[in-house]
Amino acid sequence: MESFxxxxxxxxxxxxxxxxxxxxxxxxxxxxxxILPGIGPAAGTAILIPITSGIDPTxxxxxxxxxxxxxxxxxxxxxxxxxxxxxxxxxxxxxxxYVMAKNGRAGPALAVAAVGxxxxxxxxxxxxxxxxxxxxxxxxxxxxxxxxxxxxxxxSLVTALASTSIVRALIAAFxxxxxxxxxxxxxxxxxxxxxxxxxxxxxxxxVPVVMGLFGIGEILLSIERPIQNMFAATVGSLFLSKxxxxxxxxxxxRGSVIGFxxxxxxxxxxxxxxxxxxxxxxxxxxxxxxxxxxxIEGVAxxxxxxxxxxxxxxxPLFTLGIPASPTMxxxxxxxxxxxxxxxxxxxxxxxxxxxxxxxxxxxxNLILLVLNLPLxxxxxALLRVPYGILVVIVLIFCVLGAYSLNNQVFDxxxxxxxxxxxxxxxxxxxxxxxLILTLILGPLLESTxxxxxxISGGEFSVFFNRPISMTLIVLAxxxxxxxxxxxxxxxxxxxxx
Numbered sequence: 001m002e003s004f005x006x007x008x009x010x011x012x013x014x015x016x017x018x019x020x021x022x023x024x025x026x027x028x029x030x031x032x033x034x035i036l037p038g039i040g041p042a043a044g045t046a047i048l049i050p051i052t053s054g055i056d057p058t059x060x061x062x063x064x065x066x067x068x069x070x071x072x073x074x075x076x077x078x079x080x081x082x083x084x085x086x087x088x089x090x091x092x093x094x095x096x097x098y099v100m101a102k103n104g105r106a107g108p109a110l111a112v113a114a115v116g117x118x119x120x121x122x123x124x125x126x127x128x129x130x131x132x133x134x135x136x137x138x139x140x141x142x143x144x145x146x147x148x149x150x151x152x153x154x155x156s157l158v159t160a161l162a163s164t165s166i167v168r169a170l171i172a173a174f175x176x177x178x179x180x181x182x183x184x185x186x187x188x189x190x191x192x193x194x195x196x197x198x199x200x201x202x203x204x205x206x207v208p209v210v211m212g213l214f215g216i217g218e219i220l221l222s223i224e225r226p227i228q229n230m231f232a233a234t235v236g237s238l239f240l241s242k243x244x245x246x247x248x249x250x251x252x253x254r255g256s257v258i259g260f261x262x263x264x265x266x267x268x269x270x271x272x273x274x275x276x277x278x279x280x281x282x283x284x285x286x287x288x289x290x291x292x293x294x295x296i297e298g299v300a301x302x303x304x305x306x307x308x309x310x311x312x313x314x315x316p317l318f319t320l321g322i323p324a325s326p327t328m329x330x331x332x333x334x335x336x337x338x339x340x341x342x343x344x345x346x347x348x349x350x351x352x353x354x355x356x357x358x359x360x361x362x363x364x365n366l367i368l369l370v371l372n373l374p375l376x377x378x379x380x381a382l383l384r385v386p387y388g389i390l391v392v393i394v395l396i397f398c399v400l401g402a403y404s405l406n407n408q409v410f411d412x413x414x415x416x417x418x419x420x421x422x423x424x425x426x427x428x429x430x431x432x433x434x435l436i437l438t439l440i441l442g443p444l445l446e447s448t449x450x451x452x453x454x455i456s457g458g459e460f461s462v463f464f465n466r467p468i469s470m471t472l473i474v475l476a477x478x479x480x481x482x483x484x485x486x487x488x489x490x491x492x493x494x495x496x497x
Contacts, residue, residue, distance in 0.1 A: 003129050010355030014062065014363055019356070022059045023364045026066025027371060033067065034074020035379055036390060041071035041310075042326040043214035047394065049207045049334055050401030057338035058353050062360045064334055066367075068327055069121060069310045073368055076113045076303055077379050080106055092274045096291060096298030103294050108240050110376060112296055113303040114369050115240075116252045120308030121365035123256035124263060128315050128358055135319035136347045144455065145463050147343075148448040149472035150320060151441055155434070156476040166484050172425065173434035179204055180442025187450050199410040206333035206440060208402045208415035213432045214326070215398055216415060217422025219391055248300035251281045255304030262305075263312025277305035311361055317342050318354060323440070326433040333440050 013019065033044030045067050052060035080097035093113070100109040142150065155173065182193045183203030194200040240248070258280065259273045281301040282291045291298050316322040321343030323329040332342050340350055347354055372379075402415040422432055438445075456462035464470045 003133055006351065006355045007129055007359055009352065010357070010359030011363075013058070013352065013356040014359045019059055019062055019360065020363070022055065022063040023066045023360055024367055024371070026063035027070040027364055027367045029063075030067035030070020030072075031074035031077075031368075031372060031375075031379065034071035034076070035078055041068050042210075042330060043218050044071050045327055045330050046207070046210035046213075047215045047398055047401065049211070049330070049337075050404050052334070053404065057335075057340060058356050060338060061331070061335065061353075061357050062364075064331055065314075065357065065360065066364045068331065069117075069307060069361075069364060070368060072307050072310045073114065073117050073303075073372060074379075076117075077110065077372075077376065080109045080113070080299075092278045092302045093299055095278070096293070096295050099292070099294040100296070100299065105294065108244055108296065109299050111240055111373060112244065112248050112252075112300045114373055116248070116255060116300045116304035117307035118365050118369040119252050120256045120259055120304035120306075121311045121368075122362060124260045124308045124311035125358065125361040125365075127260050127312060128318070128361075131315055132319055132347065132354075132358070135315070136344045138344075142344070142468070143466075144448040144451040145466050145469040146472065147321075148445065148452055149463060149469040149476070150322065151445050151448070152476040153322070153472055153479070155437060155441065155445075156479045166480070168428075168430045169434050172430050172432065173438045176435035176438030177442050177445075179209075179435075180439050180446070186443055186447040197410075199408060203443075204414060204439065205406070205411060206330075206337065208411045209418045209439065210330050210333065210436055211398055211402060212415040212418025212420075213422035213425075213436065214330075215394070216419025217426055217432070219395060220419060220423040221426050222391065244296055247296050250284075251277070251297045251301035252304045254280060254284075255301040256308045259305035259308025259310075260312045263309040264315055273305040273309040274302035277301040307365075311365075314358075314361070318346060318357075319344060321346075321444075323437060326436060329433070329437045329440055336440070 014023070029048060030041075030044065033041065033048070036044075045064055048067055049064065052063050055063065076093055076097070079093040080101050097109045097113070100106060180203065182200050184190070184201060185192055191201065255273075255277045258277050262273045262276070278291075278298055278301060281297045282288050285291065285295070285297060287295075313325055313328050317328050317332060321332075321341070323332045323342075335342050340346060340353065398415065399412055402411045403409065425432055425435075452462050453460070462469075463473055
């Protein structure tokens with residue numbers, strides 16, 4: 001009951017016209033980002049952070065969160081209409097969504113995706129309401145050793161799952177840790193690795209780095225690809241028949257559950273819930289031969305799962321301070337820019353803020369449902385804008401956004417440098433997510449490590465003498481070992497083939 005009383009207070013705040021406007025603008029921008037092939041939620045959120053710099057923390061995070069789950073839905077539109085996923089999680093939607101569009105049923109495909117996304121997001125938000133306070137009370141008992149061990153869990157999951165090569169993922173993670181050392185020593189308060197540059201006293205700013213790695217890096221990579229003329233299928237009627245509703249009900253409910261529970265696991269990414277939901281529905285279907293030929297279940301389940309995942313991913317971020325995906329890491333950076341540290345103390349020190357954000361998830365998902373279906377013709381028109389023009393607009397926006405953060409040209413150079421690094425990393429298949437996560441978590445990881453050693457007089461046994469800390473470290477080690485063994489097995493299988 002306590003959670004629902006707090007949620008009501010959150011609704012009272014978020015239903016103010018100014019916050020509703022932020023949620024509406026975020027949903028629109030997110031949908032546009034999702035529609036543009038190749039950009040995706042992580043890059044889109046990073047690119048658009050500067051527009052929230054003059055907004056209060058509550059409005060800023062409401063808008064950025066709306067951009068995130070708006071992008072998750074926006075990718076569906078291109079998957080269905082032009083067989084091109086706007087972001088990775090929508091790739092599975094192409095299998096049946098585009099076939100439905102070719103058969104003149106693009107409207108029902110988009111409608112069931114919108115309804116499923118709303119239900120999945122709502123179920124995940126309800127889960128957040130029930131789990132937030134219990135997880136927070138548990139985490140409040142943690143000291144520096146437990147927090148350090150908990151951060152290792154998040155980093156091991158993301159590093160292990162971010163790439164097919166554990167070595168490449170570790171390279172990215174260590175690079176992020178090195179960049180995180182620049183600035184002021186968190187314990188001693190001394191300058192380090194600034195090379196006399198006053199701009200580096202606070203370290204590398206998160207926003208220019210993520211804008212470069214995800215935004216500029218992706219744009220540079222897209223220049224190499226041949227530009228295709230996009231042709232969108234006719235949408236037609238958006239109404240679902242009784243048979244459509246009957247066939248989609250089960251996949252929507254199961255997709256909500258799959259997406260919610262996988263959203264609690266840091267590092268999985270939104271593709272896994274979508275593909276797992278698709279595989280589940282195909283296995284449970286009485287007519288599995290219809291999948292890939294326009295089965296509405298193949299759209300309803302995955303789309304529900306990826307939006308349920310998107311909302312559930314806020315649970316480990318808000319309650320434990322662990323970002324579950326690259327986009328969550330970017331949102332974590334945005335929180336810290338606003339003076340808010342994700343984790344259990346967030347609910348204690350900024351309770352009003354947290355519950356307003358949670359309430360905004362339900363409001364934002366409703367806005368997406370009401371907004372997107374009538375505006376589908378507008379999104380189709382956007383697809384006809386030449387991709388080269390869109391790239392130039394995004395580049396200009398990135399440069400202006402990086403400069404506007406601190407009114408410094410130095411931030412533009414940081415963004416461009418990070419963009420070149422991001423491009424080179426993509427070319428050699430080194431994942432960017434571990435670098436961003438360690439850059440963000442590095443200072444906290446270092447400070448909790450050093451605090452723990454000061455408590456124990458320099459003895460590393462402090463991490464193993466405390467049951468919770470030892471359990472978390474063992475779990476992190478097992479995750480890395482299991483991922484390494486899995487990769488070795490895959491390499492052996494490929495060599496035998």
